[in-house]
Amino acid sequence: MIIKNIHSAVEALKKGELVGVPTETVYGLAADALNAAAVAKIYELKQRPLDHPLIVHAADLDTAKELVTTFPDSALTLAQKFWPGPLTLVLPKKSVVPDITTGGLNSVAIRVPEHPVTLKLIRDTGFPLAAPSANPFGTISPTTAEHVEQSFGKKGLIIIDGGPCRVGVESTIISFLGKEPCILRLGGLSTEEIEATLGPIAVVGKSAKSIAPGMLPQHYAPRTPLVLLNETDSLPNLNPMGLLTLSSPAGCERFQAIQELSVTGNLQEAATRLYGAMRILDEMDLKLIVAYRFPDRGLGRAINDRLERASQNSSRLA
Numbered sequence: 001m002i003i004k005n006i007h008s009a010v011e012a013l014k015k016g017e018l019v020g021v022p023t024e025t026v027y028g029l030a031a032d033a034l035n036a037a038a039v040a041k042i043y044e045l046k047q048r049p050l051d052h053p054l055i056v057h058a059a060d061l062d063t064a065k066e067l068v069t070t071f072p073d074s075a076l077t078l079a080q081k082f083w084p085g086p087l088t089l090v091l092p093k094k095s096v097v098p099d100i101t102t103g104g105l106n107s108v109a110i111r112v113p114e115h116p117v118t119l120k121l122i123r124d125t126g127f128p129l130a131a132p133s134a135n136p137f138g139t140i141s142p143t144t145a146e147h148v149e150q151s152f153g154k155k156g157l158i159i160i161d162g163g164p165c166r167v168g169v170e171s172t173i174i175s176f177l178g179k180e181p182c183i184l185r186l187g188g189l190s191t192e193e194i195e196a197t198l199g200p201i202a203v204v205g206k207s208a209k210s211i212a213p214g215m216l217p218q219h220y221a222p223r224t225p226l227v228l229l230n231e232t233d234s235l236p237n238l239n240p241m242g243l244l245t246l247s248s249p250a251g252c253e254r255f256q257a258i259q260e261l262s263v264t265g266n267l268q269e270a271a272t273r274l275y276g277a278m279r280i281l282d283e284m285d286l287k288l289i290v291a292y293r294f295p296d297r298g299l300g301r302a303i304n305d306r307l308e309r310a311s312q313n314s315s316r317l318a
């Protein structure tokens with residue numbers, strides 16, 4: 001059920017129920033992060049493996065600090081600069097955060113989301129919210145309340161409509177558990193912006209499963225097979241095919257459907273529209289979705305990361 005007024009959502013969360021919430025990145029499936037029984041319902045509804053830790057959403061830096069044992073200076077610098085915003089920090093957790101919230105890890109991923117409705121929700125409930133993206137495990141993340149309704153509406157979930165998500169891809173996750181901070185997941189805050197503040201930072205590859213559980217190579221996937229290609233690559237001989245691209249290159253006649261994410265080549269606009277466009281193509285009974293690789297800068301890097309993961313379901317074509 002889609003609602004606009006947060007009053008019933010506050011009540012539901014206080015009772016240990018789940019609520020679909022808007023954030024600036026993607027919609028989240030939220031529960032009281034400090035209530036293990038409530039958090040268990042997230043895993044159940046999403047069909048998510050229990051060792052995939054959740055992100056905890058705090059109202060502000062001060063409440064975030066209450067959840068961790070240390071907050072290194074570099075993490076503080078980033079938090080002060082980019083919160084509220086699409087940045088998640090992984091820090092050693094205090095015992096007040098239940099193990100189920102962190103998938104059994106002794107660290108916790110925290111962010112302060114930028115959406116005014118969800119910030120008010122967190123303040124009104126009085127506790128932080130654990131919230132993964134509000135989609136069934138492994139599928140395309142939701143960027144509107146209607147997307148969440150399509151997945152979970154029949155299960156009676158309350159969903160707060162906060163409009164379409166401004167950023168459109170998940171938060172950037174940085175770990176502060178090692179000697180040097182490192183990026184565990186590319187996302188809505190670009191590596192360039194982080195480096196302008198902290199200096200050079202490593203991006204951990206997909207093989208680092210032990211460091212970032214839940215970073216599966218296959219994720220964010222449509223049902224239709226998807227391949228990630230360069231514009232110069234030759235095309236598979238399949239029909240009908242759809243194209244997902246930044247702006248349409250010449251020779252697009254081969255495609256029955258084209259989703260052009262930004263006519264002006266703006267990568268932020270492209271990120272905002274990415275998941276919605278994937279959903280539209282996925283509804284069209286295409287044999288294949290071809291995605292042309294995005295420029296490897298700014299949010300283009302996060303977009304390519306998501307497309308690489310989405311393309312892992314097409315191995316049967318190869």
Ligand code: TXA
Nearest residue numbers: 025028053054107108109132133170171212213214215
């Ligand atoms: O933008 C976002 O981050 C969205 C919105 C709703 O805030 N949330 C989101 O959550 O993308 P989710 O569950 O789809 O992704 C959470 C990921 C996990 O898969 C894992 O890779 C990482 O966060 N994570 C969480 N806790 C961690 C920890 N303690 N150590 C390492 N990685 C962690």
Ligand code: MG
Nearest residue numbers: 132133141170
């Ligand atoms: Mg997710």
